[in-house]
Amino acid sequence: VVLALYHAEPVANSMKALLCLHEKGLAFESRYVDLLKFEQHDPAFVAINPNGQVPVLVHDGAVVTESTVINEYLDEAFPETPLKPADPLGRARMRIWNKHVDEQFCPALSMWGWHRMVRQVATGIERDTFLKLLERIPLKEQRDKWATIAGDSFSAEQLAESRRKLEVSISKMEAILADAAWLAGPSYSLADVNTYPMAAGAVRMFPEMGENAPAFQDWLARMNERPAVKAALATPNRALGAHVEAYGSRADLVEGLRRA
């Protein structure tokens, strides 16, 4: 296998890498990592990525982590169908925006994702079992995030601040897209690829967001029509609902998580 991607559902950071691979028309082996079975903290996976996070790209045996870095790597290693602006200034604009996505947009969405979905699953696990699962998590930051589930969740203040950040991100997109077709200027780029999962996730979670942002809406509609977006979204989504279905009941799901 030349290219393989370890990934979860086609949302958030996994979707960034899946979308980039599809946009560039690269054949790859999909290696599904089940986050709800904590497979990302399995010693076999931690041996591949010591941070215990998806996505991870393997190219001819070399491991690349961090979705934003993976996408720049794919663009440089496979220069056909370039997804970076040709000029240094356009690339700088793309990277400034990508930093915003990584440092503001994605963490804000992630907090709400945890609050709404992951928490529902994990609170079904017995506390002792859960604390044992926590011990396997390599990154302290990640352990702390999971530990919020065992104890208090995020505060109302933290959630409000994350919601504000989502709104700021959409306002910033509206301002950029009022003047340009794509987020880094006249050409489609990794800025658009990296933003799509967060923008789609924000409006899925808060349908009223972006209602007064016509350039944002137009961009989202153009993105939704892209064949690569459709192909990436067709990646099997086995999250919460699918899990409960597979296990037959919530009790079985909890039992499955315990065994994992």
Next chain:
Amino acid sequence: VVLALYHAEPVANSMKALLCLHEKGLAFESRYVDLLKFEQHDPAFVAINPNGQVPVLVHDGAVVTESTVINEYLDEAFPETPLKPADPLGRARMRIWNKHVDEQFCPALSMWGWHRMVRQVATGIERDTFLKLLERIPLKEQRDKWATIAGDSFSAEQLAESRRKLEVSISKMEAILADAAWLAGPSYSLADVNTYPMAAGAVRMFPEMGENAPAFQDWLARMNERPAVKAALATPNRALGAHVEAYGSRADLVEGLRRA
């Protein structure tokens, strides 16, 4: 002027850009922004960078923000004396490390910098004057950070967590540098440029850090000997001490800040 850099003292993110310019041997106009006079929140500066942060590069009239992006931009716009590995995998390694510096190492150092120095200055300002200065800060995240000075500072737990992150960063450096001459592999790169201000700042603040990390110590010694490092460090440092000296007394300094 072809190239101009708005920057503060040769520490943290300003030092990253200053060091890159010196390593590449590029002539530039230095435009000093006095953070202790809150010049970064001045409407004239916010018109250049709406986030009200240094450093900012201006190249032929085009504005580039974010020190990590500025350095990649300089390397691409001025390809002589390249500071990126030639191969895509080396560049990916460089970017993964740069993300660690931006998201973990620098914020951890910054919290301690605030706690130890900036706070000393700002607490001398009357509360009402200070709250008025706060209103000019464009980014909410930055307003909140400055507001910690008006109210409670960082908690002991937050400071301990940041100290732990500094130690993790130095351990990670030790592991990389035990196997390679530089942080992105066999060649000097922007990973080293971007890390130097944080590593030097960490050992200045906590001299015991890195005592048991010989590869880290060796790297730091090699960095300190580089002519570009010496040249960048020779940028006038007008921080706290210099300010107090210039104003003659702490009371005059506070008066100066009030007028700013």
